[in-house]
Amino acid sequence: MCIGIYPDLSRLHQGQGGKGVQKSSIWVNFPIMARTSDKRERLIQAADRLVLRQGFKQTTLSDIASDAGVPLGNVYYYFKTKEDIGETIVRMRIERIQEWLEACSNEPEPRDRLLKFLDYPASHRDEIAESGCTLGTLSYELRRSDTRLNALAHSLVGVLLDWAEQQFTAMGRSDAHELALQFTSNIQGMSLISNVLDDPEVIDSMVVRTRQWLEALSM
Amino acid sequence: MCIGIYPDLSRLHQGQGGKGVQKSSIWVNFPIMARTSDKRERLIQAADRLVLRQGFKQTTLSDIASDAGVPLGNVYYYFKTKEDIGETIVRMRIERIQEWLEACSNEPEPRDRLLKFLDYPASHRDEIAESGCTLGTLSYELRRSDTRLNALAHSLVGVLLDWAEQQFTAMGRSDAHELALQFTSNIQGMSLISNVLDDPEVIDSMVVRTRQWLEALSM
DNA sequence: GTCTATAAGAAGATAGAC
DNA sequence: GTCTATCTTCTTATAGAC
Numbered sequence A, B: 001m002c003i004g005i006y007p008d009l010s011r012l013h014q015g016q017g018g019k020g021v022q023k024s025s026i027w028v029n030f031p032i033m034a035r036t037s038d039k040r041e042r043l044i045q046a047a048d049r050l051v052l053r054q055g056f057k058q059t060t061l062s063d064i065a066s067d068a069g070v071p072l073g074n075v076y077y078y079f080k081t082k083e084d085i086g087e088t089i090v091r092m093r094i095e096r097i098q099e100w101l102e103a104c105s106n107e108p109e110p111r112d113r114l115l116k117f118l119d120y121p122a123s124h125r126d127e128i129a130e131s132g133c134t135l136g137t138l139s140y141e142l143r144r145s146d147t148r149l150n151a152l153a154h155s156l157v158g159v160l161l162d163w164a165e166q167q168f169t170a171m172g173r174s175d176a177h178e179l180a181l182q183f184t185s186n187i188q189g190m191s192l193i194s195n196v197l198d199d200p201e202v203i204d205s206m207v208v209r210t211r212q213w214l215e216a217l218s219m
Numbered sequence C: 001g002t003c004t005a006t007a008a009g010a011a012g013a014t015a016g017a018c
Numbered sequence D: 001g002t003c004t005a006t007c008t009t010c011t012t013a014t015a016g017a018c
Helices: A037-053 A061-069 A074-076 A082-104 A109-119 A118-125 A127-133 A136-140 A149-170 A176-197 A201-216 B039-054 B061-068 B072-078 B082-102 B109-116 B119-123 B124-131 B136-142 B148-170 B176-197 B201-216
Strands: none
Touching: A037 A061, A037 A074, A037 A082, A037 A136, A061 A082, A061 B039, A074 B082, A082 A109, A082 A136, A082 A149, A082 B176, A109 A118, A109 A201, A118 A127, A118 A176, A118 A201, A127 A176, A127 A201, A136 A149, A136 A176, A136 B136, A136 B176, A149 A176, A149 B176, A176 A201, A176 B136, A176 B148, A176 B176, A176 B201, A201 B176, B039 B061, B039 B072, B039 B082, B039 B124, B039 B136, B061 B072, B061 B082, B061 B176, B082 B109, B082 B136, B082 B148, B109 B119, B109 B148, B109 B201, B119 B124, B119 B176, B119 B201, B124 B201, B136 B148, B136 B176, B148 B176, B176 B201
């Protein structure tokens, strides 16, 4: 059983700020390679970083603006509301996880794809211990908000869940759905514990154990 | 390896509101069985409920006051700051989990104690799907705050972790620490997934699988 | 497109009458 | 102890000059 259709992600890197050719006389000589401001991108990156560390509600537009080196008032040229920034972050994080899942899908064997996935938490152990999982922390928080972001929260873990189920199905397991729950649950659980205890070694040992679990599974 | 000493919980049900004998002439006839207001308790219960559903930051004092049927200004008679309410909730939740752990400890066999613990998530499946784990949601959020509550966050999962390690040690397992991490991680993971997907069945199937895992462990 | 100043509203906290 | 009114600060959002 899959979670279903996810929201359209195609609008991800757009925005009312646009990316049109710079009209100012300074750049009029470079009509094709027109240099555009990277402020929108800086704002997104700053927001993503701060939201990971502080949570969405806790992070103010002022935090984001100053971290990105953009005046507060200018933020509203790129984003109509704070919620829009949140939505952009969610969609970006979903895209990132999808990219990693596609990379893992290059492995010929489904079991190896799942094993490969674990390279991500393993190589981000310190970041996870400091701030938690980029999917879990945000989805857990957004699930508690009464904005439209609430509805988007499930996709953050849903993409991983569905992908994992596909792999277990490819392994010929009839309990693929439950195994996928177990796999995703393991990742979210270790991230939460590691973060709360501020201990990256939790990731180390739990990744090892999850690998052993995968390797012991019959096909 | 245990997490360490937890904060002193003895002050839990105290507060500057106190519980002294009611001095008003109305109750002067009942100096011993003096009736005291239950407002403080109502505020705590309301706060606990709302924080579970909405998160601590998201929950306003106004929310808490009106849910408890107490005027906003009166809240400050019982709690000096909002942070104090948060601390009270954390300590109460820690006490609650400790009580359940003690109840489980009545089982003669350590493995049965761990199995017994799982009755809790199993019987609270709907609540967890709707609002998440009372320990995990709060500790994950508080870990992101820069208040003194941050330091308290690790105790929320730490008590469970230490208790589980004791049981695995009693089972004669040399990898008791890692097994405890796995056990706690399972509980937190299933709670997060169940909540994000809004699906209590996640708890059902993951509890079954965790029980199977425990039963298959050698002593 | 950019930036300063500021409006508008929410939320924590306090004053002081009763 | 209780409650209303209000202060203060923080935060989102807008106005409008450049």
